[in-house]
Amino acid sequence: MQEIADLFEAEKRGSGPYRTAEEIPSAQEVAADEATMLMNRVACGEVATWDEIRPKLIELYAAAGCTDCSRFIEMSSTAL
Numbered sequence: 001m002q003e004i005a006d007l008f009e010a011e012k013r014g015s016g017p018y019r020t021a022e023e024i025p026s027a028q029e030v031a032a033d034e035a036t037m038l039m040n041r042v043a044c045g046e047v048a049t050w051d052e053i054r055p056k057l058i059e060l061y062a063a064a065g066c067t068d069c070s071r072f073i074e075m076s077s078t079a080l
Contacts, residue, residue, distance in 0.1 A: 028064045028065050029064075034060050041053075058070050058074050
């Protein structure tokens with residue numbers, strides 16, 4: 001899991017393994033990957049609760065263009 005986190009950090013800094021413009025992920029792809037990684041961290045017990053990541057997930061899914069997911073998470077947080 002740490003290797004994946006390190007890879008994402010390297011990509012954010014522009015020092016990742018991608019060599020050509022075609023291989024560089026879009027901002028939307030990076031946001032979607034970060035959302036997936038965040039959800040995996042909860043599933044693995046690295047982050048204590050779903051409530052801790054909910055605001056960040058809303059932000060990441062919106063940035064990824066997954067507005068339906070973002071709205072669903074936002075609506076589920078207000079229903080509680």
